[in-house]
Amino acid sequence: MEFLDELRDLKVQVKYSAIIENVEVFNKIVIAGMGGSGIAGKIFSELYSGVPIVNVDDYRIPDFVDSSTLFIPMSYSGNTEEVLSATAQALKKGAEVVAFTSGGRLSEISKRVIKLPKGLQPRSSLGYMLLPLIRTFLDPQEEILDNAAGLLDEMDGDNSYIREEAEHIYREKAIPVIYGFSPYRNVAYRWRTQFNENSKVLAASSYFPELDHNEIVPLPSTYRSEIFRFYTFDCDMPEAIRKRIDATESVGGIKINRIEARGKSVIERLFYLIHYGDYLSYHLSIVRGKDPRDVTPIEKLKKMIS
Amino acid sequence: MEFLDELRDLKVQVKYSAIIENVEVFNKIVIAGMGGSGIAGKIFSELYSGVPIVNVDDYRIPDFVDSSTLFIPMSYSGNTEEVLSATAQALKKGAEVVAFTSGGRLSEISKRVIKLPKGLQPRSSLGYMLLPLIRTFLDPQEEILDNAAGLLDEMDGDNSYIREEAEHIYREKAIPVIYGFSPYRNVAYRWRTQFNENSKVLAASSYFPELDHNEIVPLPSTYRSEIFRFYTFDCDMPEAIRKRIDATESVGGIKINRIEARGKSVIERLFYLIHYGDYLSYHLSIVRGKDPRDVTPIEKLKKMIS
Numbered sequence: 001m002e003f004l005d006e007l008r009d010l011k012v013q014v015k016y017s018a019i020i021e022n023v024e025v026f027n028k029i030v031i032a033g034m035g036g037s038g039i040a041g042k043i044f045s046e047l048y049s050g051v052p053i054v055n056v057d058d059y060r061i062p063d064f065v066d067s068s069t070l071f072i073p074m075s076y077s078g079n080t081e082e083v084l085s086a087t088a089q090a091l092k093k094g095a096e097v098v099a100f101t102s103g104g105r106l107s108e109i110s111k112r113v114i115k116l117p118k119g120l121q122p123r124s125s126l127g128y129m130l131l132p133l134i135r136t137f138l139d140p141q142e143e144i145l146d147n148a149a150g151l152l153d154e155m156d157g158d159n160s161y162i163r164e165e166a167e168h169i170y171r172e173k174a175i176p177v178i179y180g181f182s183p184y185r186n187v188a189y190r191w192r193t194q195f196n197e198n199s200k201v202l203a204a205s206s207y208f209p210e211l212d213h214n215e216i217v218p219l220p221s222t223y224r225s226e227i228f229r230f231y232t233f234d235c236d237m238p239e240a241i242r243k244r245i246d247a248t249e250s251v252g253g254i255k256i257n258r259i260e261a262r263g264k265s266v267i268e269r270l271f272y273l274i275h276y277g278d279y280l281s282y283h284l285s286i287v288r289g290k291d292p293r294d295v296t297p298i299e300k301l302k303k304m305i306s
Numbered sequence: 307m308e309f310l311d312e313l314r315d316l317k318v319q320v321k322y323s324a325i326i327e328n329v330e331v332f333n334k335i336v337i338a339g340m341g342g343s344g345i346a347g348k349i350f351s352e353l354y355s356g357v358p359i360v361n362v363d364d365y366r367i368p369d370f371v372d373s374s375t376l377f378i379p380m381s382y383s384g385n386t387e388e389v390l391s392a393t394a395q396a397l398k399k400g401a402e403v404v405a406f407t408s409g410g411r412l413s414e415i416s417k418r419v420i421k422l423p424k425g426l427q428p429r430s431s432l433g434y435m436l437l438p439l440i441r442t443f444l445d446p447q448e449e450i451l452d453n454a455a456g457l458l459d460e461m462d463g464d465n466s467y468i469r470e471e472a473e474h475i476y477r478e479k480a481i482p483v484i485y486g487f488s489p490y491r492n493v494a495y496r497w498r499t500q501f502n503e504n505s506k507v508l509a510a511s512s513y514f515p516e517l518d519h520n521e522i523v524p525l526p527s528t529y530r531s532e533i534f535r536f537y538t539f540d541c542d543m544p545e546a547i548r549k550r551i552d553a554t555e556s557v558g559g560i561k562i563n564r565i566e567a568r569g570k571s572v573i574e575r576l577f578y579l580i581h582y583g584d585y586l587s588y589h590l591s592i593v594r595g596k597d598p599r600d601v602t603p604i605e606k607l608k609k610m611i612s
Binding site: 027028034035036038049050051052054057058059060062063064081082173175182192193195196197199200201202204209210212213214215216217218219220221222223224225227228238240243244247248250251252290295297298300301304305 | 333334340341342344355356357358360363364365366368369370387388479481488498499501502503505506507508510515516518519520521522523524525526527528529530531533534544546549550553554556557558596601603604606607610611
């Protein structure tokens, strides 16, 4: 599949109908996943907090994992070594394991599996990984998902305004810095990792209000401040956060580019912002003459450590 | 107090003897804190996982908070608006609130308070905030804390080797990038925020193994890669992480400076590494001709939004 076709698949993915059955009996959730297969759990943990959710992006699981724990390992390939290690520990402790994967070893060791369609890069399967969580725990109206699909389809049709933004980044050879805020902290992180993997540029992310307690200090007086280009999102800000964004611009002496999300609900706006970052990083890869699909360093590293 | 005296206070703080009584009855912990008053909870959540710990650095608390939740608001001043907002919600939900503070409004609204000595910057009170958590949940031998104090005392006596590293950063006008790994992910974040507040330079942090799934991709081919100076820690690495650090250097074509921690236990090494970052950011402020104590942008912002 061409990389652009992978991006265009998101509008299909937001209609993915799998759900996890019988979740009521668990009093905590652990979601294990790395990189493109870990971002869904991180984003979801900002949308739902009915029980404690702990994200694991490492080899080891927390001590508290027990038979009352819903343990969700996510690995698109099913062969991510950290996730396999974590899942083996969770099984040993009697946790209920429901794996999200397209196959691999993970689908063999897990009793319950949410099967994901094959053929994508892990980072292009975010919708497939996020939807079963959203459907199971948030139970959105079908209309909301239809609308989200519509917004994504529109963006697939015309995203030239996003290419202009990418050209701007490239002209400045800017390092993108994305400032998130709840429930979009991990959308900022997603943008950062998409800049990394698609555009092959380093990027940074942090979030309000925490960054106003430390990262704001160097803004007016640091060296090399001219190389950063700052972004945040324009939607769902509580009044206190809106004030902080304005004040951070003013005190920091920086311009924070605000990406206005379209959509009538948080779920629609969430996918709009995710997709915006997909296209922004995609266009930046193209203007830089880089293949957005290529992640040779990850493959080299995997070989080297195996 | 001179800023250097504040740094030197850490060896006193690691002997702080306060503990939280009767924690056995709670099945989850929420720790709320911002910036220099939030880092203790973040570091602690890597050391203990007997029950789920959720860190809150925002105005709102998770839905799951209830009367079985130990809620620990940390605010050195006792007047941090995010923490006061979060604490009011926790009280309303019947959580057991044990505040860590030197006074302020927080000490008035909380029934149980761990009182912290006054006179420090919040970021210089990390030991006071971390020790009651460590003593309560990890119950370390007194000898370990004595040894930690001894190591910190030695560093207070001679830290010229750390000044050299700071001079190196300044010569290159480098942006420090700190790669952590468990249980030192948030020590990397602490370094980043100390670079922000003390040195007035932007810094980045991320962690193994997650960064090998995204951030490694741009390293060999990004623009502006020469401006970063990479750090990691040399202690307590599982073999898999050690391999990854080596492979990341090799595949990424970068040098990762490894800071070897001294100390016979994780707690000693933890404080050694924290203190190393304190001095590194302190010396960088001095070679840059900046006052390490000054956090005018934070104060300006607070005025602007109040």
